[in-house]
Amino acid sequence: MRRRTPPPPAPLPQRDGVDPVRVRLPVGGAWATVREHLVERLTGAGPGMIESMFTEGLVVGADGRAVAPDAPYRAGMFVWFHRELPAEVPVPFPVEVVYRDEHIVVADKPHFLATTPRGTHVAETALARLRRELDIPTLTAAHRLDRLTAGLVLFTVRPEERGAYQTLFRDRRVAKEYEAVAPYDPSLVLPRTVRSRIVKERGVPAAREVAGEPNAETRVELAERRAGLGRYRLVPVTGQTHQLRVHLTSLGVPILGDPLYPEVTAPVPAGDFRRPLQLLARRLEFTDPVTGTDHSFRSGRRLRAWTSYADWAGRHAPRP
Numbered sequence: 001m002r003r004r005t006p007p008p009p010a011p012l013p014q015r016d017g018v019d020p021v022r023v024r025l026p027v028g029g030a031w032a033t034v035r036e037h038l039v040e041r042l043t044g045a046g047p048g049m050i051e052s053m054f055t056e057g058l059v060v061g062a063d064g065r066a067v068a069p070d071a072p073y074r075a076g077m078f079v080w081f082h083r084e085l086p087a088e089v090p091v092p093f094p095v096e097v098v099y100r101d102e103h104i105v106v107a108d109k110p111h112f113l114a115t116t117p118r119g120t121h122v123a124e125t126a127l128a129r130l131r132r133e134l135d136i137p138t139l140t141a142a143h144r145l146d147r148l149t150a151g152l153v154l155f156t157v158r159p160e161e162r163g164a165y166q167t168l169f170r171d172r173r174v175a176k177e178y179e180a181v182a183p184y185d186p187s188l189v190l191p192r193t194v195r196s197r198i199v200k201e202r203g204v205p206a207a208r209e210v211a212g213e214p215n216a217e218t219r220v221e222l223a224e225r226r227a228g229l230g231r232y233r234l235v236p237v238t239g240q241t242h243q244l245r246v247h248l249t250s251l252g253v254p255i256l257g258d259p260l261y262p263e264v265t266a267p268v269p270a271g272d273f274r275r276p277l278q279l280l281a282r283r284l285e286f287t288d289p290v291t292g293t294d295h296s297f298r299s300g301r302r303l304r305a306w307t308s309y310a311d312w313a314g315r316h317a318p319r320p
Helices: 034-041 049-055 126-134 159-170 243-250 309-313
Strands: 021-024 078-081 096-100 104-109 150-156 175-183 192-199 208-210 216-226 229-236 279-287 294-298
Touching (some): 034 049, 096 126, 150 159, 216 243
Parallel strands (some): 150 279
Antiparallel strands (some): 021 078, 104 150, 192 208, 192 216, 216 229
């Protein structure tokens, strides 16, 4: 099997901890110029935006030189540019660094902060923040947490070592434990292992369970209960999108603060951080593939609905 040639290094520096966009011109197509291809490909750009970027010399090739507006199309060519950063509401909670060495950074991410740039969340992400705050431009995420989920995330420092850490997650050699607050159901028999097939369709916010061979498995335990609430310990064996949220919903105890399950609700207004999803990536354990060190990390965060339900739900909210 022929190895794919890696792309050349980016000729543009990061901006606000965010990498420049890299585009590889595909084989085929009837574009006469690089500009024509980008205009057709980047349909989300505002009117005249691409033309303006070429006029101002903001689209560059591998040598760092500006690509001319009439530069001929050449399949396989790489070009780079910085996207126009969207207006983002700052997430007013810090990213806590739990551990750092020359190979990895383990961070304790707050609710509402995306792990990596995606969609409308770009500079206000854990990765971009840590790159800026720690001055590590090569930092990358070895895995992701949902934006609404808080807790531990592993980042790698050296690009050449990233694959080794990602392989840990792919091969299920990382022990992960989550904590959730949800309604308590005395008829629900726990502990139990939930297995199902979960699918997540592009453009559809919520995942769903379907018939077929299970691809998602979660161990569910009740750690504590009080006044209609349960604190649940969740140990995922697999890592399907929204797996823990889907599985607790299927048991009849959806996680507090979930805007998607059991049904999609009205979007929370930007800047409303009052009722975070009560899901926390509590523990992360693995043997370092580079150093051989056995690591065990625990989040220092607490789920607010458990420590103070009235504070989380609002002083006048009824008790669940």
